[in-house]
Amino acid sequence: MRPLKVLATLVLFSLLSACSWFGGDEKVAPDVPEQELYEEALSALESDNYDLAIEKLQLLEARYPFGRYSEQAQLELIYAYFRNYEPASASAAADRFIRLHPNHDNIDYAYYLKGLTAFEQDRSFIAQYLPIDVSQRDPGAALDSFESFSTLLTRYPDSEYAPDAQKRMQFLKNRLAxxxxxxxxxxxxxxxxxxxxxxxxxxxxxxxxxxxxxxxxxxxxxxxxxxxxxxxxxxxxxxxxxxxxxxxxxxxxxxxxxxxxxxxxxxxxxxxxxxPARPIPLADRQRADAAEAEAEEAKQEERSWFSRMTFGVFDDEDETVQKTDR
Known part of the structure; x- marks a missing residue:
């Protein structure tokens, strides 16, 4: 019986030592000052490194939940999730900020980002450049976006984000119809x-x-x-x-x-x-307008080239013919 106890003790000590061999005594990084963490997060956002920005903002909120930058960090986290194409996380972060800070000065920004996240959620790369009728797809994200923008316009009509939200609501309204x-x-x-x-x-x-x-x-x-x-x-x-x-x-x-x-x-x-009548997608309208502008510019270039070659001799004559035709 005694040898069995000795063997069990040896096994226990070997397991504890194995933990230290495989990183059990790993050193914890020292606390970084709040302002330094926030500046690092902003620097990551400016350089479009959204993964790093999310990591820094989450660390800032975890270590300094009641600090001077905590509320702003929560707003920046919504934006970082949105730009990093994580719509579920962005929407959850926006809902959390709205719930925790209903009277915040920048709460209109949270509603705007929430609506913008849902607006872009089902817009794929193919749908932006090919004539795909997105109005036949499930309108769940469009409804969420419309509701967020509607809340923004109802509660904060003087917000700087209200004009853009109103334009997007009209687009969503057409799509839902x-x-x-x-x-x-x-x-x-x-x-x-x-x-x-x-x-x-x-x-x-x-x-x-x-x-x-x-x-x-x-x-x-x-x-x-x-x-x-x-x-x-x-x-x-x-x-x-x-x-x-x-x-x-x-x-x-x-x-x-x-x-x-x-x-x-x-x-x-x-x-x-x-x-049903299919509305012309925005990408098609933009391409048509660009082609029309290019054709008009080419026409003007051709006229100026002809005028230079003839030293402007036929310019007055062309104007006279046009007035006569009228």
Missing amino acids: AYEVHVAAYYMKRQAWVAAANRGRYVVENLQETPAVPDALAIMAEAYTELGMDDLAKNSLDVLQLNFPDYKIRPFKQRSATLLQTATFGLLGGDEPAE
């Missing part, structure tokens, strides 16, 4: 008339002044007609024709298959149901 119409069109193809009419009515009542409103009215008119609610269908059609006289009305429901369409497996003999 387009999504609702896409869902309504899907219900029309499945002959779910009540669901389609309710989606269209939601757009008309809550998302006015968006490009999706005429499609929503057309869906409402068609769905109410299928339900036998002729008065509501007529009202929807009257509003559509009065406010959008150039809108081309096409059926959104799935038509019955003809004999030719059945024989060709839907390739011939039938018209596809109407699709």
